[in-house]
Amino acid sequence: MSQTVITLENIHKSFADVKAVNGVSFSVPESICFGLLGPNGAGKTTLLKMLYGVCIPDPRPVGTISVFGFDPRKNDLAIKFISGVVPQEDNLDEELNVRQNLNVYARFYNIPRQQASRRINDLLNFMELSDKHTDNIRHLSGGMKRRLIIARALLNNPRLLILDEPTTGLDPQVRHLIWEKLRGLKREGMTIILTTHYMEEAFQICDRVLIMDKGKCVIEGNPQKLVADTIEPFVLEIYSKEAFSAVKSSLPSHCTTIDESAGRVRVYSCDEAGLKDITRMLKPGTYFIRQSNLEDLFLKTTGSMLNEQQ
């Protein structure tokens, strides 16, 4: 049986008058990739920071938090020694070059000089940055900076990797490269916890996801299974509300959910043929039929979706 790396129970956190985290509990077993999803301000980053002691949960109501059996409020250095952290913002030392940035951190972990040099070579190779090792940070693209920060987090061979929006703002090639690397690390036994806004990212690399909204857990589970269990498999997207009102009365009779948001109507149904029937009444180019995905689940669970049974 696999062991549990992270356990949170009834964690609360308030900032001034904002309740950022409101009674969250979850646990992460060893060697999986766990994703925290949620809209901005859902409390994802706050939770990640709690894991390594940079954010302290409210003392009341009493909650427990444990990473590798350590309480981050007491043993933050022990946790940080065996974990790697990739923060949301790029925070490399701009004055130093690629290799020097890693060297500075190797000293924080007290890695002997020669060993650090070998480790840095391996990591630059792994992150495909070897030919950039003497480059100035200012000359790196956003994707290269991100990969370098991941390399920095891996310096001490961590058993847990904590990533806050690892691929936000990056182009598709770099995102796929980073996903591939993270999958590789997971295969080697590393436990990964990340936050993301990208449903595709969660689908691609997460074994489990937890969707949060307004500081609370909304739903948790395997992403593929959640979509299959929670939401109708097909979606008809109609691009204007006017077009929708024309077909509203002809919708399939059972198992249909409608979401109207941001000027667009999504009709969810188990009945693909029924949805296709409706499209005959719509002008070409005003609709699109697709399979439902994690994004739909996300919209549904975080409350932007109306739940009307017809």
Next chain:
Amino acid sequence: MNNSNVPSYPPFIVRVSGVWLRHFNVYSKSLFSNSLPPFLEPLIFLAGIGLGMAGYLPKMAGMPYLTFLATGLPLTAAMFVAASECSYGTFIRLEFDKVYDAMLAAPLSVYDVLIGEITWAATIGMFFSLVVVVVVACFGLVPMPASLLTIVPGFLTGMMFAVASLLVTSFVPNINQFNFYFTAFLSPMFFFCGVVFPIENLPHALRIAAEIFPLTHVVRLARCFDVLTLSPVVLWDLFYIIAFTIIIGWIAINRLRAKLIQ
């Protein structure tokens, strides 16, 4: 998972020296632009005031005026360099470059990071006091090799102004407000703490006030070293320096900790 053994993360001294080395690496990247102002300013002052007016001035505190000035200026160099490192420098690392956030993701505590910061500021304070001593010694203005001992008060100056500046940094919401600190706090110290004229010449009330300011104590300490005489007042100076560093440092670190750990 319950681990009975705590992973052996690096000891305190390794963590603080890691922070110190990070600052050393970054600072030395732009050594020229970093070091020219603190190096030139005291020399310009010495040339402007000292050469122009020294002939009109009597001996001060038993030494020629230029010597008097040249024994104090290494410490004002240390004061300004440490103050700007731990005000503008710290603010940029804290708010803009997020250097501390990055360091706190490594096995370092807020105390490691800030004590490393103070040690680094004290080091450059010591370094620039030495540079100024060496240059004024070349003109035969200060007794050698006794004046080389100025690096001790130079280090202490850096330390005191590091903690004072960290305390100011913990209050300012906007980087421009450091101007007030430099104009209202540091500039008066330059003139009223015994660098430009002896504090004994001040009116009685100000004479007492001068004892409150940190620069007074290191300047007096340095002059004692220069002439290799120890007077009992040095004990008061040392007590002040230690107490100031511990008390102000403790408050500053805890205030900044509240900013870094939410």
